[in-house]
Amino acid sequence: MGIIPIPLIIWLIEDLLYLIIFPGLVTILVIVIVIIWLERKIAAKVQMRFGPLWVSKKIGGALQSLADLLRYSFQEVIIPEKADKLAFILAPGLMFAFATIALIFIPVGPYYSVLFPSYYTILFSLALIIITPIFAITVGWASDNKFSFIGALREGFLLISYEVPFLLSVVSMIIIFRTYDYISAVQSQLSFLPGIILNPLAALTMLIVMIRTTGRFPFDITEADSELVLGLYTEYSALFFGVGMATPYVELYNFSLIFSLLFLGGWWPFTLNVMNPIYGLILPGIIVVIKAFIVMAILVFLRAVYPRYRLDQAVRSGWSYVLLLSVLSVILSVGEVVFLR
Amino acid sequence: MSEVRKPRDPVTGHVKALAKGFKYLVEPNRMTLDYPAETMKLPPNYRGFFTVDDKKCIGCSMCEMVCPPEAITMVPRIIGEGGKTIPAPEGEKEAKGPKRTKRPVVNWGKCIFCYFCVDVCPVDAFIPTQVHDLAFEKDSEYRPSYEEYLKPPEEPYKNAKKVVSKADLKRGVGYDPAP
Amino acid sequence: MNEKVYNIDDLQNINVDGEKYIILQIGPSHPGSGHMRIKVWLDGDIIVKVDPDIGFVHRTSEWLSERREWIKAVPIVERIMLPDTVHANLAYVLTVEKLLGIEPPPRAQYLRSLVAEINRITSHLYGIGIFGIFLGSSTVYMWAFGDREPFIDLMEMLTGARITTSYIIPGGVRWDLPNGFKERAETVLQYMERRLKDYEDIWVKNPVVQARTINVGTLKKEDAIALGVVGPNLRASGVYYDTRKHQPYAAYSNIDFEVPTMKNGDSYDRLLIRVEEIKQSIRMIRQILKDIPEGKIVADQIYNQLNPVMKKNYEEKKRVMFPAFMIHMRPPAGEAAAKVEAGRGEIFFYIKSTGDKYPYRFRWVTPSFRNLPYFTHVAVGHRLADLPTIYGSIDYFPPEADR
Numbered sequence A: 001m002g003i004i005p006i007p008l009i010i011w012l013i014e015d016l017l018y019l020i021i022f023p024g025l026v027t028i029l030v031i032v033i034v035i036i037w038l039e040r041k042i043a044a045k046v047q048m049r050f051g052p053l054w055v056s057k058k059i060g061g062a063l064q065s066l067a068d069l070l071r072y073s074f075q076e077v078i079i080p081e082k083a084d085k086l087a088f089i090l091a092p093g094l095m096f097a098f099a100t101i102a103l104i105f106i107p108v109g110p111y112y113s114v115l116f117p118s119y120y121t122i123l124f125s126l127a128l129i130i131i132t133p134i135f136a137i138t139v140g141w142a143s144d145n146k147f148s149f150i151g152a153l154r155e156g157f158l159l160i161s162y163e164v165p166f167l168l169s170v171v172s173m174i175i176i177f178r179t180y181d182y183i184s185a186v187q188s189q190l191s192f193l194p195g196i197i198l199n200p201l202a203a204l205t206m207l208i209v210m211i212r213t214t215g216r217f218p219f220d221i222t223e224a225d226s227e228l229v230l231g232l233y234t235e236y237s238a239l240f241f242g243v244g245m246a247t248p249y250v251e252l253y254n255f256s257l258i259f260s261l262l263f264l265g266g267w268w269p270f271t272l273n274v275m276n277p278i279y280g281l282i283l284p285g286i287i288v289v290i291k292a293f294i295v296m297a298i299l300v301f302l303r304a305v306y307p308r309y310r311l312d313q314a315v316r317s318g319w320s321y322v323l324l325l326s327v328l329s330v331i332l333s334v335g336e337v338v339f340l341r
Numbered sequence B: 001m002s003e004v005r006k007p008r009d010p011v012t013g014h015v016k017a018l019a020k021g022f023k024y025l026v027e028p029n030r031m032t033l034d035y036p037a038e039t040m041k042l043p044p045n046y047r048g049f050f051t052v053d054d055k056k057c058i059g060c061s062m063c064e065m066v067c068p069p070e071a072i073t074m075v076p077r078i079i080g081e082g083g084k085t086i087p088a089p090e091g092e093k094e095a096k097g098p099k100r101t102k103r104p105v106v107n108w109g110k111c112i113f114c115y116f117c118v119d120v121c122p123v124d125a126f127i128p129t130q131v132h133d134l135a136f137e138k139d140s141e142y143r144p145s146y147e148e149y150l151k152p153p154e155e156p157y158k159n160a161k162k163v164v165s166k167a168d169l170k171r172g173v174g175y176d177p178a179p
Numbered sequence C: 001m002n003e004k005v006y007n008i009d010d011l012q013n014i015n016v017d018g019e020k021y022i023i024l025q026i027g028p029s030h031p032g033s034g035h036m037r038i039k040v041w042l043d044g045d046i047i048v049k050v051d052p053d054i055g056f057v058h059r060t061s062e063w064l065s066e067r068r069e070w071i072k073a074v075p076i077v078e079r080i081m082l083p084d085t086v087h088a089n090l091a092y093v094l095t096v097e098k099l100l101g102i103e104p105p106p107r108a109q110y111l112r113s114l115v116a117e118i119n120r121i122t123s124h125l126y127g128i129g130i131f132g133i134f135l136g137s138s139t140v141y142m143w144a145f146g147d148r149e150p151f152i153d154l155m156e157m158l159t160g161a162r163i164t165t166s167y168i169i170p171g172g173v174r175w176d177l178p179n180g181f182k183e184r185a186e187t188v189l190q191y192m193e194r195r196l197k198d199y200e201d202i203w204v205k206n207p208v209v210q211a212r213t214i215n216v217g218t219l220k221k222e223d224a225i226a227l228g229v230v231g232p233n234l235r236a237s238g239v240y241y242d243t244r245k246h247q248p249y250a251a252y253s254n255i256d257f258e259v260p261t262m263k264n265g266d267s268y269d270r271l272l273i274r275v276e277e278i279k280q281s282i283r284m285i286r287q288i289l290k291d292i293p294e295g296k297i298v299a300d301q302i303y304n305q306l307n308p309v310m311k312k313n314y315e316e317k318k319r320v321m322f323p324a325f326m327i328h329m330r331p332p333a334g335e336a337a338a339k340v341e342a343g344r345g346e347i348f349f350y351i352k353s354t355g356d357k358y359p360y361r362f363r364w365v366t367p368s369f370r371n372l373p374y375f376t377h378v379a380v381g382h383r384l385a386d387l388p389t390i391y392g393s394i395d396y397f398p399p400e401a402d403r
Helices: A006-020 A025-046 A064-073 A085-105 A121-142 A146-177 A182-191 A200-213 A238-262 A277-304 A311-340 B010-026 B062-066 B116-120 B146-150 C008-013 C061-066 C070-080 C082-100 C106-135 C138-159 C181-204 C207-213 C221-227 C231-236 C267-291 C308-317 C367-371 C374-378 C386-393 C398-402
Strands: B038-040 B050-052 B072-079 B085-087 B100-106 B126-128 B161-168 B172-177 C022-026 C037-043 C046-053 C334-342 C345-353 C361-365
Touching: A006 A025, A025 A064, A025 A085, A025 A238, A025 A277, A025 B010, A025 C138, A064 A238, A085 A121, A085 A238, A121 A146, A121 A182, A121 A238, A146 A182, A146 A200, A146 A238, A146 A311, A146 C022, A182 A238, A200 A238, A200 A277, A200 A311, A238 A277, A277 B010, A277 C138, B010 C181, B010 C207, B050 B100, B050 B146, B062 B072, B062 B116, B100 B146, B116 B126, B161 C138, B161 C181, B172 C138, B172 C181, C037 C386, C046 C374, C046 C386, C061 C070, C061 C361, C070 C082, C082 C106, C082 C334, C082 C345, C082 C398, C106 C138, C106 C181, C106 C207, C106 C267, C106 C334, C106 C386, C138 C181, C181 C267, C207 C267, C207 C386, C221 C231, C221 C374, C231 C267, C231 C345, C231 C367, C267 C386, C345 C367, C367 C398, C374 C386
Parallel strands: B038 B161
Antiparallel strands: B050 B126, B072 B085, B072 B100, B161 B172, C022 C037, C037 C046, C334 C345, C345 C361
């Protein structure tokens, strides 16, 4: 027809691939399946046993999570009679969706999506990530179950107490890099030093917040099974449950990507800056995803070491040590900016 | 005991806990048996499924009397050639008359493997085995007939690698290939 | 601890819909309840009242035992106290022996103490493991249950069964020490000593565990005595009482051991006391294996009734078979009582005989049942998340309490 220019079509296809294949949905699925398997394997190794094995014995049971996903898919969907049905059905899906959409604004290479070109990617991604816990609270509310309700309340308490340190830790990096864009943040790290050296306090805060927000141990408080059965997801079954349980891992993936972009130098040591899908997206992307994967592996390892904190202890430390740490990180950033540059 | 209770300061505590976890992550220390690819050869006095020696048994019913869950029933039999028994005629409940005797049958659904019957037998007629991991598909298999009961229990997973457990300083339980 | 004081009488006015307090029914099918229901009234996150509802696994062990021959009660009492089988078995047999007037030979006494201490270690590991999973540490859960395994293998080697050993019979024990037992036991003990250090790093001295347990569920010494708490929980509150020391049975009067006690009586002390008792048990097993005397493993009254086949078996395989006396045992009329220090506390047995082939009255109190008042007394004022801590730290085992 000639009305739509050909470059635009290519861009659209590339964006679609960006969202669906890499580092979008398919990558998320693979990463989630692998990280769940890895989590179980790490725990099993520390606990002197095999872990998942017999589902696919030759590759160490790596298909176990896929088998579990299939099992969830074919389970009966049970919706409690007194549940708020619309919210009950929608909330897990929306939670998953928002966790996934946040990925649009997290570039994994200098060649970034043109569909949503922006100089404010950090802010947008943070905004979307912060939305997801609201649906977690909805999940707990909609189930009409006291255990879910208490789980939702705990989620709310923790959300509020860890949001501020999280934002402050990102703010301190924004101050250092003097940009709201991940790509420029990475570029300035490539030319100077990685963020974790520039501001280790912010990195530490960010790690603690990551553990908390994605419900890793020792902050596995909302799903504490000995107190709350399964917390938020007590009434869920089938695929809803599967989606609900996968969302923290998607969030973990998002957070780990952000962490590797802001603190680990992004696609360092790959420093070529070309606007080409292969050199601009795939190769640096793989580096970033591997870095994120390592961060994820370290965080899931904590399950093998820690029991969980109590709610009041977690909230108290959120408002004291972690907040203090994040404030200090901001001061450090300001100091660096003022004295070093 | 106050020195035991003394709390550790948080930084050392976290570092030590993480270091210990990491040590276990990288060191080979697996304690579990890859059952059923490997199965264990158990010590000779292990109390597994057991059967009875038809010739040795004298039909005294002591095992029936001592059985705590009342899993043993005595079935009437007739002593045939060579000391072996043949089934009593249909409908005969009591072992009365010439060459009549009784033999025990165990209901595996009730048996608790306490081996009181094996130990109380005055002629030591029971033949213990170490087979312990049998599964029954049907309810009727729990209650074998006397002829079925006489067959020695077959071990499942015949192709499995046989191992014997041993105490291991490093991983608690170690496994050696069975002799 | 919350400072607010709740008047329990006010609780009568609670709206049934939980308008004033949230009422949680924890159990009977709940990952943190065991085989019981704990009804909890919550004011926000603070526990106002706890009402443990027991009896879900009542198995009429007393009724069953009163309608069976004496020997048949051995497997029954074992199955009530699955982590503590040997102690239940021993307590029952001690009572019957008092009625019968049989005294087992010294070697049998030592063997009884040996299995009892092996069993105590497995029981404490069981408790530590369950405590671990209640606080969310799957590692400690798996470790503790894994480390029971070497000890259970020892029991299996000696008694022929892993858990439900039925090892102790009136007059003695059923099997003698097999060849190679001592060497294997020594390896296992060394392994356990090394592992206790690992437990210390990852569990006992883990800052998260200390934050969760210190000053949680504190029971003062006077309250512990008034409530009739037994076992490690009593000793954690600072009371020096152990049946093994104060009314020795089996070979305990010949064994040198300490009774560890703590001062504070909080959940952390209850955890520590179990670790300390494991250390003492290791010490005791070493002593028993060193000092064990030679001789018969069954009393002469039983041995003399064995027929030639059984005597041959005894000489060759060191295996005690049952004479017909075991079935037709009729202890003379009278009453007897015995106490045994099990892993979770003191078992008390009372049996009345009328000289019949069944016991006339069969009564026993299990330690978990006596530790139950803990909940109502201790949990009030704590947070909901402290309930599993308290539950796990007192090592409560519902099937044992329900009998």
